[in-house]
Amino acid sequence: MTISRTERLFSYAILVLFAAAALYPVLLILSTALSPDRIGDTGGLHFGNLADAWTQGRFGSYMRTSAIVAVLVVGLSALFSIMAGYAFGTMRFRGSEVIFYVILLGIMVPAEALVVALYFDLRSVGLTNTLVAIVMPQVAQSVAFGTFWMRAYFRSSSREVVEAARLDGAGHWRTLWRVLVPMGRPAITTMLVLIFMWTWNEFLIPLVMATSENLRTAPLGLAFFQGQYTAGTALLAAGATLVALPVVIVYLFLQRHFIRGMVEGAVK
Amino acid sequence: MERTQPARAGAGETHGEPATGRRAAKRRGGPPGEPRKLAYLYILPALLVFVLFIGWPLFRSATFSLYEWDGLGSSTWVGLSNYSAVFSDPALRGAFIHALVLIVFYAVVPVSLGLMLAATMMRAGRMRGLGVFRVLIFLPQVVPMVVVAIAWRQIYEPTGPLNSVLRAVGLDGLARPWLGDYTWALPAVGLVGTWVGTGLCFVLFLAGMAKIPRELYEAARLDGARARQEFFSITLPAVRGELAVALTLTIIAALKTFDLVYVMTSGGPGRQTAVPSFEVYRHAFLIGEVGTATALALVLTAIVFVVTVLVNRIGAERGQR
Numbered sequence: 048m049t050i051s052r053t054e055r056l057f058s059y060a061i062l063v064l065f066a067a068a069a070l071y072p073v074l075l076i077l078s079t080a081l082s083p084d085r086i087g088d089t090g091g092l093h094f095g096n097l098a099d100a101w102t103q104g105r106f107g108s109y110m111r112t113s114a115i116v117a118v119l120v121v122g123l124s125a126l127f128s129i130m131a132g133y134a135f136g137t138m139r140f141r142g143s144e145v146i147f148y149v150i151l152l153g154i155m156v157p158a159e160a161l162v163v164a165l166y167f168d169l170r171s172v173g174l175t176n177t178l179v180a181i182v183m184p185q186v187a188q189s190v191a192f193g194t195f196w197m198r199a200y201f202r203s204s205s206r207e208v209v210e211a212a213r214l215d216g217a218g219h220w221r222t223l224w225r226v227l228v229p230m231g232r233p234a235i236t237t238m239l240v241l242i243f244m245w246t247w248n249e250f251l252i253p254l255v256m257a258t259s260e261n262l263r264t265a266p267l268g269l270a271f272f273q274g275q276y277t278a279g280t281a282l283l284a285a286g287a288t289l290v291a292l293p294v295v296i297v298y299l300f301l302q303r304h305f306i307r308g309m310v311e312g313a314v315k
Numbered sequence: 316m317e318r319t320q321p322a323r324a325g326a327g328e329t330h331g332e333p334a335t336g337r338r339a340a341k342r343r344g345g346p347p348g349e350p351r352k353l354a355y356l357y358i359l360p361a362l363l364v365f366v367l368f369i370g371w372p373l374f375r376s377a378t379f380s381l382y383e384w385d386g387l388g389s390s391t392w393v394g395l396s397n398y399s400a401v402f403s404d405p406a407l408r409g410a411f412i413h414a415l416v417l418i419v420f421y422a423v424v425p426v427s428l429g430l431m432l433a434a435t436m437m438r439a440g441r442m443r444g445l446g447v448f449r450v451l452i453f454l455p456q457v458v459p460m461v462v463v464a465i466a467w468r469q470i471y472e473p474t475g476p477l478n479s480v481l482r483a484v485g486l487d488g489l490a491r492p493w494l495g496d497y498t499w500a501l502p503a504v505g506l507v508g509t510w511v512g513t514g515l516c517f518v519l520f521l522a523g524m525a526k527i528p529r530e531l532y533e534a535a536r537l538d539g540a541r542a543r544q545e546f547f548s549i550t551l552p553a554v555r556g557e558l559a560v561a562l563t564l565t566i567i568a569a570l571k572t573f574d575l576v577y578v579m580t581s582g583g584p585g586r587q588t589a590v591p592s593f594e595v596y597r598h599a600f601l602i603g604e605v606g607t608a609t610a611l612a613l614v615l616t617a618i619v620f621v622v623t624v625l626v627n628r629i630g631a632e633r634g635q636r
Contacts, residue, residue: 163599298454302453
């Protein structure tokens with residue numbers, strides 16, 4: 048298709064404008080995080096602020112909690128979703144349609160409708176302020192999505208490959224883990240990446256469930272931290288940088304999966 | 316991007332059951348696809364967490380919503396009066412009105428911008444470096460909302476970048492503490508939603524438009540179609556499906572705004588930026604009105620369901636080709 052030079056230049060100008068707008072707040076935080084914190088400090092990049100936030104701001108501890116929560120949520124939801132998706136995608140059993148649609152409805156239930164009741168019920172059995180209370184509700188929400196996602200993959204997987212595996216004497220369990228899961232790496236990676244991002248960024252569930260400081264996840268720790276500091280201080284921005292860093296790094300390396308997950312998952 | 320993405324519901328349900336190979340049926344356990352009890356074992360863990368952490372809490376929310384309870388003492392049965400409070404209490408009604416305003420900023424503006432941007436790129440044909448721009452423009456979707464809130468708080472500070480720019484260009488009169496301003500706090504929060512949502516819409520529409528056969532445009536141009544005609548007669552009808560998805564995701568995001576308000580304004584000044592999710596949290600955990608909180612949460616859930624179904628139905632109907 049041929050278009051004029053000016054139109055092409057105009058298109059680039061618009062792209063640059065939008066990219067700049069998307070980047071500006073991120074770069075603002077980054078530059079504030081690396082700016083001199085104390086009066087009398089000289090110019091240059093102050094990476095020491097990140098270290099200060101890590102220790103003084105206790106972000107090291109918040110990040111550790113977040114990492115544990117993320118590993119548990121991603122691991123459990125992936126396992127449960129792959130198993131359920133396998134059953135819904137390749138087996139026929141009574142009630143499969145109804146059960147699947149009920150789980151699908153679960154994707155729509157906002158966390159707001161769950162946390163209040165969940166908090167008081169878990170409190171009465173002494174489970175608030177535990178990893179269980181922070182992890183399991185997120186596993187449930189992720190499994191609702193993951194089951195939907197994996198079912199779509201298993202339905203599209205080749206029948207011939209499964210038959211071949213069976214003729215080689217592989218049982219249903221081995222067929223799943225030795226044949227279908229390795230073949231489905233792209234789909235599974237996309238699911239893992241999305242669940243990781245949702246879990247790392249989750250705010251409401253840990254806010255309600257973690258009542259003591261040692262169970263605060265990174266975003267939660269950051270929110271409490273900013274309550275004590277005015278906006279624009281280097282230490283606060285350094286904390287924000289640390290909290291955003293893991294997701295942004297994963298995004299930069301696996302951006303195809305993030306974008307594909309959104310586009311395919313939504314339109315499929 | 317939120318974990319609860321309703322647009323995924325109801326999608327991709329058209330495949331028929333794959334034919335089962337009879338040949339292998341004699342194998343141990345039979346092939347997948349045969350009726351079997353085993354499937355229940357496979358779905359058991361998923362079903363169990365689902366029932367325990369979504370089904371049961373939902374049922375309990377419904378129960379709580381019929382009582383007046385401060386979270387500690389004894390509770391009193393009040394029937395449906397918590398629900399009538401949701402619709403009659405001016406403060407709670409205000410929260411829903413604020414959510415409506417946010418929908419303009421979260422959904423209407425990003426969808427329009429995303430359409431415009433994607434259409435411009437498609438018209439330009441193969442553009443070098445589009446991939447890189449796509450990654451950058453999508454970035455706001457992955458940054459934790461709390462970090463986003465902190466960045467924008469800094470931008471809106473009385474002495475922050477926004478006011479500095481306004482003063483530098485001689486618009487001192489417009490400079491103000493944005494988040495403390497009764498009129499401007501809500502639009503200021505909304506603008507952040509625009510910033511977050513635009514990249515998502517852009518990427519969705521770009522993917523949708525990439526599937527349009529190039530010949531359609533060439534034929535249209537031979538017929539002398541202008542950019543505007545091209546857009547309304549070819550591009551827009553072709554991305555109706557993506558449009559429905561983008562609208563659902565962004566409207567739900569607007570309705571469920573919580574992190575942003577919690578960190579940026581706590582609902583203030585006054586209750587100018589109070590939104591439904593924040594009111595759920597405030598009633599349940601700050602002012603001890605658990606019944607009102609759960610009633611409000613369930614009304615919000617119902618709205619989310621209705622919006623999802625409506626938007627997708629409209630998208631599906633018009634999307635028939």
